[in-house]
Amino acid sequence: xxxxxxxxxxxIVGSGAAAFAAAxxxxxxxxxxxxxxxxxIGGTCVNVGCVPSKIMIRAAHIAHMRGTSPFDSGISKTPxxxxxxTLVVQQRALVEKLRISKYxxxxxxxxxxxxxxxxxxxKNGNVIVVKTIDGSEREVSFDRALIAVGASxxxxxxxxxxxxxxxxxxxxxxxxxxxxxxxxYGGSSVALELAQAFLxxxxxxxxxxxxxxxxxxxxxxxxxxxxxxVNEGMRVITHGALNKVGYNNNVFSVETGDERVSGDRxxxxxxxxxxxxxxxxxxxxxxxxxxxxxxxxxSLRTSAPNVYAAGDCTTNPEYVYVAAAGGTRxxxxxxxxxxxxxxxxxxxxxxxxxxxxxxxxxxxxxxxxGVAVETRLITLDNVPRALVNFETDGFIKLVAERGSxxxxxxxxxxxxxxxxxxxxxxxIRARMTVNEIAGQxxxxxxxxxxxxLAAQTFTKDVKQLSCCAG
Numbered sequence: 001x002x003x004x005x006x007x008x009x010x011x012i013v014g015s016g017a018a019a020f021a022a023a024x025x026x027x028x029x030x031x032x033x034x035x036x037x038x039x040x041i042g043g044t045c046v047n048v049g050c051v052p053s054k055i056m057i058r059a060a061h062i063a064h065m066r067g068t069s070p071f072d073s074g075i076s077k078t079p080x081x082x083x084x085x086t087l088v089v090q091q092r093a094l095v096e097k098l099r100i101s102k103y104x105x106x107x108x109x110x111x112x113x114x115x116x117x118x119x120x121x122x123k124n125g126n127v128i129v130v131k132t133i134d135g136s137e138r139e140v141s142f143d144r145a146l147i148a149v150g151a152s153x154x155x156x157x158x159x160x161x162x163x164x165x166x167x168x169x170x171x172x173x174x175x176x177x178x179x180x181x182x183x184x185y186g187g188s189s190v191a192l193e194l195a196q197a198f199l200x201x202x203x204x205x206x207x208x209x210x211x212x213x214x215x216x217x218x219x220x221x222x223x224x225x226x227x228x229x230v231n232e233g234m235r236v237i238t239h240g241a242l243n244k245v246g247y248n249n250n251v252f253s254v255e256t257g258d259e260r261v262s263g264d265r266x267x268x269x270x271x272x273x274x275x276x277x278x279x280x281x282x283x284x285x286x287x288x289x290x291x292x293x294x295x296x297x298x299s300l301r302t303s304a305p306n307v308y309a310a311g312d313c314t315t316n317p318e319y320v321y322v323a324a325a326g327g328t329r330x331x332x333x334x335x336x337x338x339x340x341x342x343x344x345x346x347x348x349x350x351x352x353x354x355x356x357x358x359x360x361x362x363x364x365x366x367x368x369x370g371v372a373v374e375t376r377l378i379t380l381d382n383v384p385r386a387l388v389n390f391e392t393d394g395f396i397k398l399v400a401e402r403g404s405x406x407x408x409x410x411x412x413x414x415x416x417x418x419x420x421x422x423x424x425x426x427x428i429r430a431r432m433t434v435n436e437i438a439g440q441x442x443x444x445x446x447x448x449x450x451x452x453l454a455a456q457t458f459t460k461d462v463k464q465l466s467c468c469a470g
Contacts, residue, residue: 211238
């Protein structure tokens, strides 16, 4: 470790999960930290991402269950009256509470921490220039710098789009009125989560995806999820790239192929782009990929010798827990350690209903890596918990190394799949085989038992087993 950490000056650009995780670790190590933020403290997750979206999704789930459930024959359904404005007020209040408690108040009393408000750019390898809110400029010298500026919704180049008041996820999450007919353009997690939430809160929804749903994942996932969304009443158009966008008399019209779709709101959710523009990274030799993301190694180092980067602005996976882990390890290395960010086992969840949860290799990625695998897939009508919930749409799929049986990956489309995917991640990390998983005792009538049942299918027909068969 650096013996002069009390004198080490570190500049952090950004104030999200990666930035704060790094700042906490740096201050613990005795460094002097200057953080620069041009907008709202806390970054994407707490302000316009994970937290508000999951609040909205949960509210939509409650509305859905009050209006329709598998038990409607015995419990009278009551279509809910949704007051979106009141829900947004509740949502904003919790976001503000978490932003204050988990970000703004954490470091405000630290004598070695300074927060500057403004836009940052690099002057050279040891100086950042901050243009403050009042228009003045201030130079901040540093020994090491961490770039943690995150990402923002990306907007495709479409004819007419720049001339219309479309939504990104940021506006959609904060909207106080429900659209009568929402058109959603996109097929990845943000598009799907928000499309289903608005549908369940009472909007008519048409979702248009350029390819299939969640096209980067196992194809069976997109098929299962599309079926679930269509069964709820959503119209889903796949392989439907938009050609043109129009807006007249408060009505959007979009052209896809030979079809025109009209609605009173248009949500563009086609991905996110790193916020690296304007930092003048060329002046310090920080290399970017074609999307503008900062290229980092396993130690979060960039191509510049004293500049690190973490979070959604890098080439690492865009998950808040990856960002926080990256920030902590970058800080440790700034202080003189040699820690790496291991991305070999990263669980991921899409918060639709049913949820999509994945970890490790799927068949395609295993094939690309030259790994011979064996797979098994069980549908949820083989999982007792799903049966008693009357929620049997979906599946759990296991990918194992051929010969050894070592678990390499899990893909699931299931209610609360996000609650059991970490069990699969731990099993992969522990290099467990499917036979070892099959031999474990899992609590009966839990969704996680589906992992055991899926593992048993490598050697048995689970339809021929009694309940709790070990």
